[in-house]
Amino acid sequence: VLLEHLDFFIFFLLFVGATVFAWLFFCLFIAFLIYCFYIKYIHMKYDHIPGPFFLGHSPTFLRIMKNDGIVHNKFLEWAETYGPVYRMNILHYIILVVTCPEATKEILMSSKYPKDRFLYKRMFNLFGQRFIGTGLVTAIDHETWYKQRRIMDPAFSTLYLRGLMGTFNERAEKLMDKLSDLADSSTPVPSVLHPLLRCKTSPVQQLAFPQSHRDLSERDSVKQTLPFQFKPKNWPFIDEVRKACRLLRTTGAQWIRDRRTAMQNGDDVPKDILTQIIKTAATEKNMSEEDEEFMLDNFVTFFIAGQETTANQLAFCIMELARHPEILDKVTKEVDDVIGMKQEISYDDLGKLVYLSQVLKETLRIYPTAPGTSREIHGDMIIDGVHLPGGFTCMLSSYAMGRMEKFFKEPLKFDPDRFHPDAPKPYYCYFPFALGPRSCLGKNFAQMEAKVVMAKLLQRFDFSLIPGQTFDLQDTGTLRPKSGVICTIKHRKYKN
Numbered sequence: 001v002l003l004e005h006l007d008f009f010i011f012f013l014l015f016v017g018a019t020v021f022a023w024l025f026f027c028l029f030i031a032f033l034i035y036c037f038y039i040k041y042i043h044m045k046y047d048h049i050p051g052p053f054f055l056g057h058s059p060t061f062l063r064i065m066k067n068d069g070i071v072h073n074k075f076l077e078w079a080e081t082y083g084p085v086y087r088m089n090i091l092h093y094i095i096l097v098v099t100c101p102e103a104t105k106e107i108l109m110s111s112k113y114p115k116d117r118f119l120y121k122r123m124f125n126l127f128g129q130r131f132i133g134t135g136l137v138t139a140i141d142h143e144t145w146y147k148q149r150r151i152m153d154p155a156f157s158t159l160y161l162r163g164l165m166g167t168f169n170e171r172a173e174k175l176m177d178k179l180s181d182l183a184d185s186s187t188p189v190p191s192v193l194h195p196l197l198r199c200k201t202s203p204v205q206q207l208a209f210p211q212s213h214r215d216l217s218e219r220d221s222v223k224q225t226l227p228f229q230f231k232p233k234n235w236p237f238i239d240e241v242r243k244a245c246r247l248l249r250t251t252g253a254q255w256i257r258d259r260r261t262a263m264q265n266g267d268d269v270p271k272d273i274l275t276q277i278i279k280t281a282a283t284e285k286n287m288s289e290e291d292e293e294f295m296l297d298n299f300v301t302f303f304i305a306g307q308e309t310t311a312n313q314l315a316f317c318i319m320e321l322a323r324h325p326e327i328l329d330k331v332t333k334e335v336d337d338v339i340g341m342k343q344e345i346s347y348d349d350l351g352k353l354v355y356l357s358q359v360l361k362e363t364l365r366i367y368p369t370a371p372g373t374s375r376e377i378h379g380d381m382i383i384d385g386v387h388l389p390g391g392f393t394c395m396l397s398s399y400a401m402g403r404m405e406k407f408f409k410e411p412l413k414f415d416p417d418r419f420h421p422d423a424p425k426p427y428y429c430y431f432p433f434a435l436g437p438r439s440c441l442g443k444n445f446a447q448m449e450a451k452v453v454m455a456k457l458l459q460r461f462d463f464s465l466i467p468g469q470t471f472d473l474q475d476t477g478t479l480r481p482k483s484g485v486i487c488t489i490k491h492r493k494y495k496n
């Protein structure tokens with residue numbers, strides 16, 4: 001009897017289990033069908049816009065990233081094939097890549113078009129740990145962003161940056177000392193990039209940080225996918241990244257606390273961006289806890305935003321100068337004329353280094369270290385006669401536009417004269433610092449720093465590239481030279 005009941009009980013359990021499973025399966029199937037219809041609807045809405053092919057593009061992008069390729073090269077290739085606006089599909093998500101100067105102007109110069117949630121929200125957390133949060137780069141809502149930008153702006157004003165010339169000089173001298181130790185030895189400098197990365201001018205960027213910090217910005221979007229996180233072999237990496245994130249934020253909080261206390265005590269504090277940020281923030285009435293949290297988000301933001309972009313620009317610049325001796329001679333002569341043997345470079349000297357500015361601008365045309373930006377477009381738009389129904393993400397690539405023949409003749413030729421003061425200004429096809437209200441806050445800071453470092457480098461050293469190295473790029477979120485730019489460095493003759 002007991003066995004008979006047990007049979008019945010097992011049968012009952014199996015029956016209930018099978019029914020629940022069937023219902024679950026049915027619901028999932030219906031959800032899947034609805035999703036398929038939604039994708040179909042999205043396709044119907046956007047398929048009149050030219051684009052590479054009907055199926056989604058995620059496999060193409062994953063393949064490019066896996067093979068260490070540059071996604072923006074694909075954007076460029078498709079722009080040449082499909083014209084000033086084309087469509088990419090990633091499941092139901094639609095990205096329209098725009099390489100039309102008028103549309104670029106309309107979209108970037110207006111605050112009507114917010115940054116794109118899909119991409120920027122991913123940087124709020126890294127593997128569940130708060131990272132950039134809603135700092136300046138990632139803030140999407142206009143109010144949240146504007147409140148912070150207003151607080152930060154004075155720390156990057158020309159007036160304030162002028163006062164930082166001493167710091168710029170001092171930090172660049174430290175780099176020159178490092179290079180001086182390496183110069184004239186028979187061993188090549190493993191990478192010009194490395195000493196550059198270790199010698200940053202802002203105190204925020206001098207933060208001691210474990211090796212894994214470099215991975216924080218690398219391929220976030222791929223590494224944050226579920227398949228990546230589910231693989232046990234990736235767990236130690238994920239754990240390290242989480243720890244690095246936590247360390248960066250707690251260090252930031254400590255730095256802000258210490259600096260604030262020192263300021264309140266009337267101590268002599270360095271005249272740097274951190275001090276200015278705190279000073280400016282303190283003048284705001286009703287600083288809430290949320291504001292303090294934003295300040296920390298921004299500490300991380302500045303650490304990441306200013307970390308590699310300038311160093312990579314300098315590395316690309318050295319790479320191109322070493323490949324073009326006539327340009328190198330011309331820019332060295334300018335540095336000799338303006339700076340001579342002087343050690344302390346003044347703000348006014350920077351203004352006189354016109355050709356060096358051109359060289360740095362041309363470097364960012366071919367190698368925009370932050371290669372693009374994106375916006376959400378909610379309303380309908382017409383670009384180049386194509387009707388674009390609202391509800392898409394717009395991708396604007398300075399990399400693609402900077403390398404298009406229709407905007408720059410012989411685009412791969414490194415030619416600083418394109419940026420001669422008398423040459424016509426590129427019309428909304430060159431935006432390595434983005435444009436409009438969400439353009440780079442650190443633009444002037446970065447270019448002053450770059451000029452000081454380059455001027456001192458040219459003043460003191462001859463450098464040449466070790467033959468046989470690749471000039472390929474590497475995309476780690478920011479662009480960098482794959483080889484690292486391996487050089488031999490010698491003191492310039494007249495210095496000896």
Ligand code: HEM
Nearest residue numbers: 136137305306309310370373432433434438440441442446
């Ligand atoms: C060569 C060096 C640099 C390049 C090429 C560069 C490029 C850019 C670009 C393209 C953006 C727009 C990002 C986007 O739309 O997602 C941006 C934003 C930003 N950058 Fe830079 N950057 C550089 C250096 C710096 C430095 C040194 C700092 C700080 C010290 C900095 C701070 C920022 C901030 C705070 C934003 C966000 C601005 C806002 O939305 O209000 N950048 N940068």
